[in-house]
Amino acid sequence: MRIAIAGKGGSGKTTISGTLARLLAQAGRQVVAVDADTNPNLATTLGLQPERVQHIVALPRSLLKRETQPDGSMTSTFLRDPMEVLEEYGTRAPDGVRLVVMGAVGHGGAG
């Protein structure tokens, strides 16, 4: 299954996301948890220790090549094998959940 959990800040969405990810993993499933919040704290909810949270590397934008076409539209090409990216950037969390964190929003580049 592929689910996205949305809600206002403080609604409990991160607690629910992290707990569900762990419970799915405990049920024997391979789980990729993605922190796409601009204020990321899914790692802690998953149970990663603070010293490991510090060392999480977010997905760099260099993984995506974005080009403006002559007609003005924008195309995106993901440049790497997603399994390799998961190995490289996926942090192992309790129960075998792999956590991938979105990079900081709004600095430089195309923004």
Place this chain on the structure above:
Amino acid sequence: MCGAHATVRGFLGELVAKAPDAFDIVVDMEAGLEHLSRGTGKHVSRFLAVVEPYYRSMETARRVADLAAELGIAEVSAILNKVRTAADHDAVSEFCAAHKMKIAGEIPYDLGLADAERAGQPPLDFSPDTPSVTAMRKLAADLIATG
């Protein structure tokens, strides 16, 4: 579209294309509504909106549902959260019925979560049998059962 969101979207798109059934993917979306127009949720099959029993939260959920419908995102269902009383339950249930949102699960208001938060630990480890965690366990089982 913001580069960080586009990168996540690109990664999820490739992962789903390469290994469609290998992984369960759980995306913790950003708090606002912008992620929907940025397409971060494009590669998910179910969209779950956390709804609390108070007006502004329900209003946000309504906008999420409207926007998701506009963008053609599969299905939006609600997770009722922090439900304290029968009146809470009725208010959010009526809201969901009025806006044709299915209810995926209901999680009670639970001080056990605040205890886990204070201890800096996941509720699942700190208080595995607290009522909210029990409700989330049921939600996970239901999600697995319904795919």
